[in-house]
Amino acid sequence: xxxxxxxxxxxxxxxxxxxxxxxxxxxxxxxxxxxxxxxxxxxxxxxxxxxxxxxxxxxxxxxxxxxxxxxxxxxxxxxxxxxxxxxxxxxxxxxxxxxxxxxxxxxxxxxxxxxxxxxxxxxxxxxxxxxxxxxxxxxxxxxxxxxxxxxxxxxxxxxxxxxxxxxxxxxxxxxxxxxxxxxxxxxxxxxxxxxxxxxxxxxxxxxxxxxxxxxxxxxxxxxxxxxxxxxxxxxxxxxxxxxxxxxxxxxxxxxxxxxxxxxxxxxxxxxxxxxxxxxxxxxxxxxxxxxxxxxxxxxxxxxxx
Numbered sequence: 001x002x003x004x005x006x007x008x009x010x011x012x013x014x015x016x017x018x019x020x021x022x023x024x025x026x027x028x029x030x031x032x033x034x035x036x037x038x039x040x041x042x043x044x045x046x047x048x049x050x051x052x053x054x055x056x057x058x059x060x061x062x063x064x065x066x067x068x069x070x071x072x073x074x075x076x077x078x079x080x081x082x083x084x085x086x087x088x089x090x091x092x093x094x095x096x097x098x099x100x101x102x103x104x105x106x107x108x109x110x111x112x113x114x115x116x117x118x119x120x121x122x123x124x125x126x127x128x129x130x131x132x133x134x135x136x137x138x139x140x141x142x143x144x145x146x147x148x149x150x151x152x153x154x155x156x157x158x159x160x161x162x163x164x165x166x167x168x169x170x171x172x173x174x175x176x177x178x179x180x181x182x183x184x185x186x187x188x189x190x191x192x193x194x195x196x197x198x199x200x201x202x203x204x205x206x207x208x209x210x211x212x213x214x215x216x217x218x219x220x221x222x223x224x225x226x227x228x229x230x231x232x233x234x235x236x237x238x239x240x241x242x243x244x245x246x247x248x249x250x251x252x253x254x255x256x257x258x259x260x261x262x263x264x265x266x267x268x269x270x271x272x273x274x275x276x277x278x279x280x281x282x283x284x285x286x287x288x289x290x291x292x293x294x295x296x297x298x299x300x301x302x303x304x305x
Contacts, residue, residue: 001273006114007128007233008100010137016100017056017140024093025058028067028113029103029131032263035206049104055127055134056142058102059091063109066090067116076112076261077284078174081120088117095122102127102134106224107231111266115282119173126270129232136230175256175281177289181296183256184217190254191247192218195268196287200260203300208260210291213300215258219246223259223267239275251276258283258290 029046050060069077103109117124182188203212259265
């Protein structure tokens with residue numbers, strides 16, 4: 001995919017707002033707090049930040065409550081395609097629209113929502129550099145909830161809509177614990193890439209999940225090393241150099257990315273796509289699922305692994 005099919009700059013988005021009839025902008029901000037101790041998982045929505053200021057015309061969506069399938073074990077899991085489409089219809093977002101997603105933190109939430117929308121074939125881009133870049137570039141700021149778009153309940157499960165739907169791209173976007181286990185054991189081709197920070201990868205910091213560390217035979221590609229100093233994705237040549245030295249130069253190789261709960265993994269998955277890797281998937285359960293299964297190994301440099 002071309003870079004302009006995945007990312008849109010703040011200045012370009014300002015121009016697009018002038019012909020915004022088919023444009024839908026979504027603020028996907030959430031706030032995840034660092035774990036103070038093992039098992040400490042604290043997450044808030046970003047609705048107040050949205051009220052304080054957002055890109056004009058933006059809809060706010062709570063990813064945890066309206067765009068994820070929650071269970072007792074998992075905070076985030078991608079929704080079935082039609083349930084996701086119905087949830088988007090509540091925001092007046094469908095295949096008839098061009099979607100731009102952003103967040104007010106470090107891009108992880110926008111990346112996650114982008115991957116979900118791309119997986120069902122929607123025309124979606126990420127605001128490169130997010131809210132911070134919008135402000136830096138002098139973008140107009142809107143306050144309040146003028147569109148009444150805050151979703152407080154779980155997604156509706158109405159019958160499929162009659163709106164036309166594009167076919168999803170042929171790649172598989174999601175991986176499973178079973179596939180990850182086969183790759184880890186060398187029984188299936190592919191590479192495992194962990195998007196966590198080096199200290200989280202090594203198990204040197206408290207984890208929000210059942211165990212510290214990473215899945216054996218994983219590469220560590222920290223998500224935020226793929227940004228420049230402005231929070232924008234690195235250019236293609238730089239990304240190709242990084243990935244060539246880690247996952248290798250085979251652009252058709254299966255690359256499975258994971259993190260703690262499938263959020264920051266989306267940054268790495270998108271960066272791989274920007275670098276022309278065509279067989280990229282997110283292990284949606286990530287460490288949250290893997291660490292709960294005590295029959296599965298983890299590698300940690302501390303006694304907590």
